[in-house]
Amino acid sequence: MGIKIGIFVSAIIGLLCAFKIFSYLSVPSYQSIIHINRDHDIKIYRDKFGVPHIQAHSLPDGLYAQGFVQAQDRLWQLHIRKMASQGRLSEVFGERTLKVDQYFRGLDYQDSARRIVNQLSSEGQQLFQAYVDGINKGRSTFTLLPIEFQLTRSNFIEWEIFDVICFIKFMAQTTMNDFHFEMMRSSIQEFDLETIKYLTGIGPDNLFDIETTTINEQELKEQTNLHSDQFHNIKSPSNIQVADLMQSYKFLIDNVIPLSVGSNSWAVHGNFTNTGYPFLASDPHLENGLPSQWYQSSTTFPNGDFVAGGAVVGLPYILSGRTKNMGWGITISYSDSSDLYEEQLKEIDGKMHYLFQDKWYPTKEKVELIHYGDKTYEMTIHRTHHGPILNFYFDDRGTKTIKQLDKTYSLRSLIDIDDIYGPEAMIRFIQGSDLSEQLKHLKKVVYPGLGMIFASQKDVAYMIVGKQVIRSGNPEDYGFIKKGWNGETEWLGFIPENEHPIIINPPKGFVATANNRFFPKNEKYHCNWNINPTGRAHRIYQVLSEIVPNKVSYEQMKQLQLDTVDSYAKQSWPTLKKLIQSQYFKEQIDSWDFNLSKDSKQATLYMLFEHHYSKSFSKLPPRWSQTYNFDSFFFHELTRFKENGAWCLPYTCSQLLNQAVEQAVEQYKSLPKQEWGNNHKKFQGHFTFKDKFFGIFDREIPFGGNRRTPSVSTFDISQFPFRGFAGANYRMLVSMAPGDVGQFIVDGGVSGNPLSEHYDDQLSIYAEGKYIAIELNRVRICEILCNYLSYQIYLFLSYKQHAPLSLNDLNSLNSLQSLQQVCYHLRVTCWNLFICGQCKYLKEPSPQLQDVNYFELFDLPININVETRYLEDKYRSLQLKFHPDRFVTMPTINISYSQEYSAFINEAYSVLKNIHERAEYILSLKGFQIKECSVLLDLEFMEEILELQSQVQRGENISQINQKNNLEIEKMTKQIIQDISNEQYQKAYEIILYLKYRQRLKDQIFIHI
Structure with a gap:
């Protein structure tokens, strides 16, 4: 044994x-x-x-x-x-x-x-x-x-x-989802054409929440050339016949579209923020998994430029990020950039031909070889003028299984185009010095179809990236599979570059998109005819419209990104309540704020109702309830309830609804734990070995929200408990204020190796709704060395004191010396500059502090722009390291020295955290000492200041004077920042002299107010 x-x-x-x-x-x-x-x-x-x-x-x-x-x-x-x-x-x-x-x-x-x-x-x-x-x-x-x-x-x-x-x-084709919807819509056989359009959201009049568009009616008229009054005058008849639908695609009823992708992004103009500079938020949504879909990094260059943010591995782009001049976020535009055509084929003289407008044309053929093991599969690809003829189609929400098609469909899509400029443009746009220069690169991109949000220090903007297709025929037909042989729904071209959809600084104070409709219905090319609204967009617009007039804070941006309120459910509840018989259900939901937070019990009850009610629509494709198209139909029904809707037969719709309520209540009461986070988990499966090897590569966390909340979680509503398979894999918040950069987080870690400590080390932070700072390399590259050095010295201070140093101690000191040289080379100063290399006691402060400037103390380059969060963290760290309590076991003089060092740290922090004092300090380092009598100031300016001071003393026009003076101070501050950044020190020096008089006037106003 x-x-x-x-x-x-x-x-x-x-x-x-x-x-x-x-x-x-x-x-x-x-x-x-x-x-x-x-x-x-x-x-x-x-x-x-x-x-x-x-x-x-x-x-x-x-x-x-x-x-x-x-x-x-x-x-x-x-x-x-x-x-x-x-x-x-x-x-x-x-x-x-x-x-x-x-x-x-x-x-x-x-x-x-x-x-x-x-x-x-x-x-x-x-x-x-x-x-x-x-x-x-x-x-x-x-x-x-x-x-x-x-x-x-x-x-x-x-x-x-x-x-x-x-x-x-490959990535672009995942954004071209409409051809999957075309196949699904065309598989519905039970109803007349108008009912099918209503069920599947064809055309703006069949959509719920039609008003939430990224570009509103006023902006479409004033900032684009795309407005049209001809919406109600579409004259060409529809080509779609119900008989065609009923004869085709039966085998596709159980089919589903590929995994949904989406995103949220918005930016608030500086006129409407509490800093006076724009804020931007971005959170792209892809399939959950480990490693994360996104990869964080930052790159800095010798001239002070940088680019930081999130990339998709395999692409050389920062797709959502920040440079010195700009922040940006991406979303999928869901513009209709692909079409399925049913083709008629026949063999003529041994070669395949297809029919188009009563003529037969030869297909283009090519042979592809697929190798597996020691075998080779040979496949022949045929092409019509529309595109390749597909032989296979996705099933089971993604790449799990593929079904072979038994009909002939060709696919026309943007990825068929040789986009020569686009790949390079996605790199080049980050190099622009201003917004217009940056956007001009993106106008030439063919694919992918993106809705991009931008923020500079002065502007916010929204732009649709990727070509927008112009088609012939009736827009009502765009959402179905087309007849490839009649030529009635063909591609005519793209929206011209001079009409490319862009809005800059709209009057409402913000730009926002969340995969919702980007145009109102009066857009002349019908580019988003079949795009559905999203509950996420509705909630984001709702919150921004409330907070923007009162100056948005950075914290409010964060709260909105983490928001789990279902505004569609809240909006529909008054109507739904009247139809429900269960008193228990009504009491529970009446007391709910429609926040699907992890600890909400009512959230579980409501989603169980959706779970049972959506399953009762047996005549719809089983997976239709997984799409945003279903949300439009579902909430249309809850707010404009139809008792005898054809989709409910042979029952009445109220019977199905109340049956679903009773089932939900019964199941809810039987749950051992009723909190939403216990019944809804965000599942992070390894992309290759998901649910394999006892799940050792997988992770799962309790999570809030659903697919309609800004903090999104997409799950299969038909499967309980709910397992989120897609969501915000990357979150980013950006401040465009000088010295600020932003924060980001991924739902895993940077490493894809399950054996690495960084495989999932950000997941717990993500789950708590927290972020990590976007660090810039020139500041951070030596921080780990400094911290390591400080830690080693602390060990000596704590444990060695007066004991002789061992051989290991001497080896450690040699290592510290080499690190010290590296840090010195990079112009940063570590704690060891204040520590004696022999006895490990504090050095006398006076001679040491003479050689250390404030920027060196905080491990910062001499720069007018300072990352405030880093400054605060470093300040707390320095105060802790030099606190007198740490030196109580040493000779008394060390306590006195530590107090001097602490005072020096406080003084340095006080100067660096204030933009004006920081500017004066930089100028002093450059040899410009601020002396108000050293430059003769403009006589008119001095007379104006004296007159304003007199008015303030008399209590006249104080409010107007204060407002104008603040604007002048803000203007001067921006000019000083620009001049120092451009090393125009003399100009900055002269402006500061004028600024001081404005600041004194401000102090005087404050006393009288």
Whole structure:
């Protein structure tokens, strides 16, 4: 028995040792600065969450480093995305993914990708080559590939520019959802055409919440050339016949669309914020999973430029982020950029032909080979002028299974176009010096279809990125599968560039989008005819309309991003209440604020009602309830209730509704835990091994919200308990105030390696509704060294005191000395500058403080723009380190010294946190001492100030004087910031002299008020 136990223990120890060794060999080090070299030396520092902060000499160097760190952290994710986007998953997983490969290979965009690679500009080639070179260099740093490669016995294949372009097209096609809806709408056989349009949200008049549009009627008229009064005069007849619907697509009734993607983003103009500068929020929504869909990083350049934010691994873009001049967030526009055409084929002289306007044309043919194991599958792809003829279609909400089509459909979509400029434009736009320069790049992008929100220090803007299709025929037909042979619903072109939809600084004070309709119905090209409203947009607009007039704070932006109020449910409750018989249900919901917070019990009851009620519509496609289209129909019904709706037969709709209520109440009362967070979880499954290996790669957390709340969670309403499969995987908040940057968070971590400490270390922070700071490299690159150094010295102070130093102590001091040199080289100052290298006591402050400026004390570069949150954190840290209580065991003089150091820290903090004092201090460092008598000021200005002071003393026009004076101070402040940033110190010096008189006037006004 003892021998068996010994063998078992030895086996466990062996496994643990193997695990440790594997972790060591397959997880990159996060503990030091990495130096890599392309054209110049590139430094990469990792913060405590493993987020990379890159110091690069140029944009190509920055992209090289971005590829490098993505490979370090997400090598398996890079590999799978490359293989999936090219229809090559079977090379990794064998025959079980063959149909997935057939589907993606059948989209036939690889030839277009090759043409794009060959036609990129020389600069574009350089940028993309730098990114893929970085990926391949990052792969070379692995001693052992991550565990997924071992489990699948696969090898990493080096990246090329072609792989990036393929992945861009792959991501773009996930935003082109309408052709999936076309197939689903066309599968409904039970009703007449008008009922089908009502059920599926065809046309603005069949939609709930038609007023919530990103661009309202006034803005459409005043800021675009897209307004039309012809909405009610559509003359061309519809081509859709109910008989056609009833004869077709029966096998598709159970089919569903790919996993929903979405996003929220909004920005508030500086005139309506409490800082006077814009705020921006962004949270893109993709499928939940580990590793996270998003990857955080920051890159800084020698001229002070930077780019920071979230990227999708496999793309060289920061898709939602911040530069020195701008912040931006992305959403999916859901513009109708794809169409399915049913084609008629026949073989003529041994070659396949298709019918178009009474003539037969030969299809274009090509053969594709798909390799799996030692086998090869040969597939022939046919194309009409519409696009590739599809052979396979997604089933089961994503890539789980693929069904073969038994009819002939061709797909026309934007990804068929050779978008030569777009890939490069998505990199170039971040380099613009102002908003107009930045937006001009994006006007040329063909795909993906995005709704982008922007904020600079002066402006906020909304722009639809990607081409908007103009079609012939009746817009009522756009939402169904088209007849490919009659030529009546063809693509005519795109909205002209001079009519590209952009709004800047609208009067309402904000711009916002959440995958909702972007135009009101009077838009002349009918580009968003079939786009449905979203409850998220309704709630965001509702809250912003309430808070914007009263000056929005940064905290309010955060609260809205975390908001879990279902405004659609709240709006429909008064009508619904009248129809419900259950007194218990009515009492419970009456006492509810419609907030689906994790601890809300009524949220569980209400969602159980939706769960049962949506399942009662048996004549609708089973998965229709998973779409935003269903929300429009569902809440239409709750607010304009139809007792005898055809979708309820053979029952009345009130019978089904009350039956659902009773079922919900019964189930709710039986639950051991009724809180919403106990019955609704955000599921983070490993993308490859979800629900495998006892779930060791998966995570799950209690979560609030639903698909209609700003803090979104999308789940299958037909399955209880509810398991969120999509949501906000990345959240970002940006402040455009000088010195501020922002915060972000992902729903996992930066690493894709389950053995890494950074695989899920942000998930718990995310679950608490918290964020981490967007750090900039030049400040942060040495902080870990300084903190390490301080910690080591603290150990000496605490434990060594008067004891002699051992050999290990001396080795430690040598290490500290080398770190000290690194920090000195980077012009930052650590705590050890104030500590004696021999006795470890505090040095006498006077001589030490003479050589340390305030910026060095706080590990900051000399810059007018200071990150205020970092300044506050550093201040608290310094105060703690030099607090007199830490030196009570040392000679008394150390306490006195610590008090002097604390006073110096307080003085430095007081100066740096105030923009005007900070400006004066920088000028003093540059040799400009502020002396009011040193420059002769403008006589008219002095006379004006004296007159205003006299009026204030007499109590005349104080309010008007105060308002005008504050505006002048704000104007001067902005000019001082600009001048110091541009090293125009003399100009800034002169403005400060004038500013001081304005500040004195302000103080005088304050006394009289």
